[in-house]
Amino acid sequence: MADNLKTSRDGTPTGEMVAEWLRANGYDGLCNPDAGCGCGLDDLMPCNQASDSFCVCAYEVPDKEGRSGDCFYCVSNGEQDEPSDTLEAVARDMWVWALGIATQNWTIVPERVDAFGRRLRKLGVTLDEW
Incomplete structure (x- = not known):
């Protein structure tokens, strides 16, 4: 998370508070629809530009082209529109990832x-859980 973001009175970084709120409310990250960028909870606000005038709550949407590791963040999800993910899509993405590990030495x-x-x-x- 961004190091130069402010902290609360108890010392909790703002980015941590935002991530906790997003997680508690079912979001996967933030996005800026105008700029076409987004970030997930595991790397929230790497641009140090997050503000209420740019970023909005977002859902992770897997890449439909099957590129391993690629996803983007958007402001809608299956609860609002058509389902953005399916078991078949997850299985396909996992299979591509497993093949990459087995045949292309992916990490x-x-x-x-x-x-x-x-x-x-x-x-x-x-x-x-394991």
């Missing part, structure tokens, strides 16, 4: 595993 990144878990939970899949 296993825990954050990527967590992202798949979040997507599955949003679709109602119960996962055992």
Whole structure:
């Protein structure tokens, strides 16, 4: 998170407070629809430009082209419009990722595993913690 953002009276960084609120309210990050950029909770506000005049609450939407690790953030999700994710899409993305690990020496990144878990939970899949 941005290092130069202010902190609260108890010392909690503003970025942490924003991330906690977004998480508690079911959002995945922030986006600026006018600039076409967005950020997730795992790397919130890397631009140090977040403000109420630029950024809005956003949902993670996986890349429909199947590029591993790519996603974008938008202001709508399945509760408002058509479902933005499906079990088939998650399975396809996981398969592409697994093939990349097996055949192209991609790195296993825990954050990527967590992202798949979040997507599955949003679709109602119960996962055992390991």
